[in-house]
Amino acid sequence: MTQPSPTPIKDALQSRAPIDSTQVQGWMRTRRDSKDFSFIELNDGSTLRNLQVIAKNTLPNYPAVQRLATGAAISVTGALVPSQGKGQKWELVADKIDIVGTADDSYPLQKKGHTAEFLREIAHLRPRSNLFSSVFRVRSRLAFAVHQFFQDRGFVYVHTPIITGSDCEGAGELFRVTTLDAEKIPRMGDGKIDYAKDFFARPTYLTVSGQLEAEAFALALSRVYTFGPTFRAENSNTSRHASEFWMIEPEMAFCDLNGNMDLAEEFVKYLVAYGREHCPDEME
Incomplete structure (x- = not known):
């Protein structure tokens, strides 16, 4: 089976119909763990909005996925399906998650507001x-x-x-x-x-x-x-x-x-x- 070409997250969020297999790439904004799966908010810079990725515990590298922190770069292949949650039309159920690069807890852009003065001190990351x-x-x-x-x-x-x-x-x-x-x-x-x-x-x-x-x-x-x-x-x-x-x-x-x-x-x-x-x- 051929690997699908990466889809910009903006296009995925604007999709008119479910997609059986698609690939997105980006940087993790947040990760929230449940009993049997994790919710990952992914952004690739193509849009202000994030795409929610569902990572099930059946993934072969699920323990590594659970260790991912904000800022990690990943490539996700899976099915784009209607979202069960509020505030989003689509979500991606992952069949495969490739970890491109990790980030540790010192990554400065956490899920909170940042002042312009603070962003000026991290000029290499502020485009994110x-x-x-x-x-x-x-x-x-x-x-x-x-x-x-x-x-x-x-x-x-x-x-x-x-x-x-x-x-x-x-x-x-x-x-x-x-x-x-x-x-x-x-x-x-x-x-x-x-x-x-x-x-x-x-x-x-x-x-x-x-x-x-x-x-x-x-x-x-x-x-x-x-x-x-x-x-x-x-x-x-x-x-x-x-x-x-x-x-x-x-x-x-x-x-x-x-x-x-x-x-x-x-x-x-x-x-x-x-x-x-x-x-x-x-x-x-």
């Missing part, structure tokens, strides 16, 4: 938390929606430089890019930096905006947009300032202020509707 996994699933969907919105309206996607010699009309403070040794800066006779010895032979920076390039392309392609990383070096240590972020900048030829406002309003409405449709669990 509900908060971060939800944020990045929504971000992934909305990034796709940005492109879909503009592509459906005839805009051309333009990749603008990340390293530039322009400050884009003074849009923000700049991060300098250089190959010069900071401890041995070469200088000319008048004391100014000798950029001839730098990689680009001139002052260069991380971009604060792709606007200048997009304006030039709009005067050739009519409708363009940029969507990429942007850097601002304002020394403002607040929650409202990010030194690196992604920015969306459409540019249109033959367009007035009213057309600009109409596009912006349509764009915001489109993204909100798209997020509500495709990420309902994460948006709640």
Whole structure:
């Protein structure tokens, strides 16, 4: 019998009918033991919701399954059946559980709420938390929606430089890019930096905006947009300032202020509707 291809837990939970044999893989959120079987909550990052796995004591490695702790990675093959419990449509009755990797009791993401400060201390594991996994699933969907919105309206996607010699009309403070040794800066006779010895032979920076390039392309392609990383070096240590972020900048030829406002309003409405449709669990 051929091994079934792994099914994302999101697809398993949205199944329209029972499945005799399917395979899911993921990380154990919790395990609860009963007399003859164990309940395992499994998540693979494809959805906010967990899939309940029923591990019976007839499994050949059931004693090892009972020792699994939160964070363990497992691969489960079994039958997807209607759930007997409340709050879930389907559950997986395991015929086989392969233990891919174990986790001990020191695993920090236990079944409880965690503050942003605590998650910052475990950056390598925080994508597994509900908060971060939800944020990045929504971000992934909305990034796709940005492109879909503009592509459906005839805009051309333009990749603008990340390293530039322009400050884009003074849009923000700049991060300098250089190959010069900071401890041995070469200088000319008048004391100014000798950029001839730098990689680009001139002052260069991380971009604060792709606007200048997009304006030039709009005067050739009519409708363009940029969507990429942007850097601002304002020394403002607040929650409202990010030194690196992604920015969306459409540019249109033959367009007035009213057309600009109409596009912006349509764009915001489109993204909100798209997020509500495709990420309902994460948006709640």
